Amino acid sequence: MQILFDTDCLIQALENLADSAVLNLYRQKRCKGWVASTAVAAILQGAGDSKREGDLQTLLRSLAVLTPTAHDIDLALGHEQPFAVALASRLIKVNGLDAVVTLSPEKFSGLSVSALTPAQLQEKLDAPPPVNEVRLLDITASYHQILNAVEKEIAATIRSGQFILGAKVSQMEERMASYCQTKYAVGVSSGTDALLMALMALEVGPGDEVITTPYTFFATAGSIIRVGAKPVFVDINDVTFNIKPEHVERCITPQTKAIIPVHLYGQCSDMDVILRLAEKNNLRVIEDSAQAIGSEYKGKSAGSMGDMGCFSFFPTKNLGGFGDGGLVTTNSEEFYKRLQALRVHGATRKYYHKISGGNFRLDAIQADVVSAKLNFLEDWTEQRRQNAQTYNQLFKDAAMTPFVQLPPEVFPRHVYNQYVLRVGNRRDELKTFLEENRIGCEIYYPIPLHLQECFKSLGYKSGDFPESEKAAQETLALPISHEVDRRQQEYVVATVRRFFLGE
């Protein structure tokens, strides 16, 4: 539950900060607590003692602070209700909070927001209503943890006027390189552009072939086409959904320049075999790690094993920005320098272009968001992994394993950007049933790339990659983000059971 603490409630809490019953609910992480920045002066005045400033500072550091926009304030001033009440009510609505906790709920009558006394909040948390909705992903649910840090950094960026690349991007790159166990990282405009730039850095072009999987997001093969090369598809392993390394060798020709394994859903491809093949045949390896930040294979980080690793900061990723963004990692100084130039139209000095690149620059604001979220990434990843285990156990306990194949962790550590079931021939029916029961779910991906219309000229046909085609028919992703709790998972599993067994 997301709660806005009303001024009166916090004035009372300040009287006994260490042992406030209502704050303890928040401290025990039973709800998420917010306070409006505009309430601070009133709280201090209400506490009636300037010595309380230190206490209020401690309190505000533990809560998340909601700052109204000028528009919010304008609307509240024009409202017939008292300003503080109208503003609190607007903040609850526009930020999707669940209730205001106040000593006098009657103030909020007629404002169509839920107003609870501390005792009523306690009651609600002790006996929560049954779950009847689980979103596939609620990006805003983590704002409680990150928003104040992000706002601080974004405000500094706005004030500095340094919007593109610059110190903020460099700092983020350093931290990301360290997180990914690589020497270098280059912040770029998207995961798609990361792939494109990696291919450009390898000088892959017309006449070259690049081996990859057809069971991935479009960008993997799309970027190969964009540099003028030919994607050569290899079918997937039916358990991991990743490229089957044993099939790669027979597709290598004199034209083959590189292999792009995709660490799909957050689990690494079988890199030992791929790297051995690459070395034997003098090929380059680009890891499409867009879904796999923090994933590991035999103790090595995704993006650190090949020549380059490509990451996406698309908002739904485990480490997402507030818009598009991406990153290329590498251990090679040569590639690092080339990537830095490619990102700014190939210039090594302003207006001097030895090679031709593009505008692949990253905004400082995206670096602000990524840096703020990076502090939480390990906790969030562990929570995703815990959620995957919980699903696995719940599905087993519900006797669902004859109906759904659970996603195995073949190469720890899987970071579960997606938790994907294999469902069999009733997948589409199950999807509809889950959606009717307000459970978000998605198919990643319904059409393998070799059957995409735009790749017709490559000459592939239905039946060429049976495992990819089967996976496209049978898989379904369930809500797995770190914000999904056990009760929601129980609802998802019970609904799947109801679909298969009608009970």
Ligand SMILES: Cc1ncc(COP(=O)(O)O)c(C=O)c1O
């Ligand atoms: C496997 C894979 N590759 C590449 C991309 C492209 O990333 P972006 O959306 O940031 O361009 C994505 C993102 O959806 C992806 O999932």
